[in-house]
Amino acid sequence: MNDPSTPLHVALIGYGFAGKTFHAPLIRSVPGLALRTVVSRDANKVHADLPDMDVVADVAKVLADRQVDVVVIASPNDTHAPLARAALEAGKHVVVDKPFALDLQQARSLAAVAQQQGRVLSVFQNRRWDSDFLGVRQLIAQGTLGEVTHFESHIDRFRPQVRARWREQPGAGSGLWYDLGPHLVDQALSLFGLPERVWGSLATQRDGGEVTDWAHVVLEYGQRRVILHAGMLVAGGSARFTVHGTQGSLVKPRIDVQEAQLIAGMRPGDAEWGIDPDDLLLYDGDGQVTHLTTPRGDQSRYYAAFRDAVLGRGAAPVTPRQAITVMAVIEAAMQSAAEHRAVVLELEDGEREAWQAASN
Incomplete structure (x- = not known):
């Protein structure tokens, strides 16, 4: 030691x-x-x-x-x-x-x-330590929304021009699903555990694009549907998270600020680090909206x-076993997109136990 x-x-x-x-x-x-x-x-x-x-x-x-x-x-x-x-x-x-x-x-x-x-x-x-995800996870755990029936997670960008970098060039591990899919999948599994089936649709939409730059994946949990989406031609209008449940709905309009803060030179420990000015919007059955302060994020906790x-x-x-299950969903979505059918995860018993606590 x-x-x-x-x-x-x-x-x-x-x-x-x-x-x-x-x-x-x-x-x-x-x-x-x-x-x-x-x-x-x-x-x-x-x-x-x-x-x-x-x-x-x-x-x-x-x-x-x-x-x-x-x-x-x-x-x-x-x-x-x-x-x-x-x-x-x-x-x-x-x-x-x-x-x-x-x-x-x-x-x-x-x-x-x-x-x-x-x-x-x-x-x-x-x-996992983004402000938006921490806020959504907290409200789901508290039962504020009741039983979650629809969970939608977007990481969308507007980058119409293909850039000369390895992530956007043909090759093993390139493309948007490999880039952002692991984040989307990891957060979903942290909340709901392993899905019963995976549906995937992948596309290349930009002029001159040679790799996947649009991904739409649906995870099935009984009657619950979890939608994971990423695109490179989204100028606006999509929320970071949209969650519907039997007692209300939740919307988190904008993404966590830590990436932008890091690019701007801010660091953990600075006064404004991780403070998210974008509220969580909680809707009740009468259409009333309550603004809730988003928890402070801090990726340095990793x-x-x-x-x-x-x-x-x-x-x-994040344990290796959890990383394996994320990889299983990444692969299943790719297989589903290629074969146009739902795919069941091929995991061993011990691997399935990785998210047992999250699904209870």
């Missing part, structure tokens, strides 16, 4: 959008974690933000460094599984940016390696929980 009085030394692999915007600032904001090394081919880019950071171009140097306790993988999606395996086999604790892997087989293999090595492995589902897991103070904030 690591000495709790000594900060855990962290190496970050990748300094693209995810590494620069989310991982580096969130890691640096958490006591007990020390970001010491960044793996990047562009040292100038890293030093523009972090002048004193040790930057190396070779992942092997990080894996061989005995001072490195934790490796965070924020590189392109098709490198997640091989890099995570290499880091685990080198004795490191590992955080993998979403998606956890490219398929269910890779996900299961990583979980097995982590168990064999006795290391903490987790996937970066930072949006890394605080991961730190505690490494120090033996609790479980990983």
Whole structure:
């Protein structure tokens, strides 16, 4: 077990959008974690933000460094599984940016390696700590809406021009469903557990688009329907969350502000960090609307929980088994879209237990 009085030394692999915007600032904001090394081919880019950071171009140097306790993988999606395996086999604790892997087989293999090595492995589902999701989860848990019959979750953007970046170019793990689907799925499973069946529809809608840029997935839970949607041609008009129940409805119009705050240079601990000015709108059966203050978000809580897991103070904030079930839904939606039919998740008994507490 690591000495709790000594900060855990962290190496970050990748300094693209995810590494620069989310991982580096969130890691640096958490006591007990020390970001010491960044793996990047562009040292100038890293030093523009972090002048004193040790930057190396070779992942092997990080894996061989005995001072490195934790490796965070924020590189392109098709490198997640091989890099995570290499880091685990080198004795490191590992955080993998979403998606956890490219398929269910890779996900299961990583979980097995982590168990064999006795290391903490987790996937970066930072949006569990978004203000909008925290507010919706709280009201559902309190029973304010009664029995939830319809749950709709959107992450929509307006980016009509295809950009020259790997996420929008053909290749393993590219496209909108791999990019945003893991967040949408993880939140839904956290609330409702595993669905009985999955329906998926995927499309490429933008001129010049070569990968999926529209996704619409329906999860079936008896009479309840959970709709997960993402699109790149949405200029406005869709709510982040819409929830209907037997005692009322809830709408959260706009998305959590932490990504915008991080891009603007705000950091956890700043006075306005995570404060969401967009209210939750609660509708009763008479059409009356009550404005409720949205809880404060704080994505740095993911890394605080991961730190505690490494120090033996609790479980990983997102466990490998939970990451496997998210991957199962991602795959099922893709299969459904390709075969135009509902798909039942192919999970083992132990994997199905991952969300048992959430579904009770």
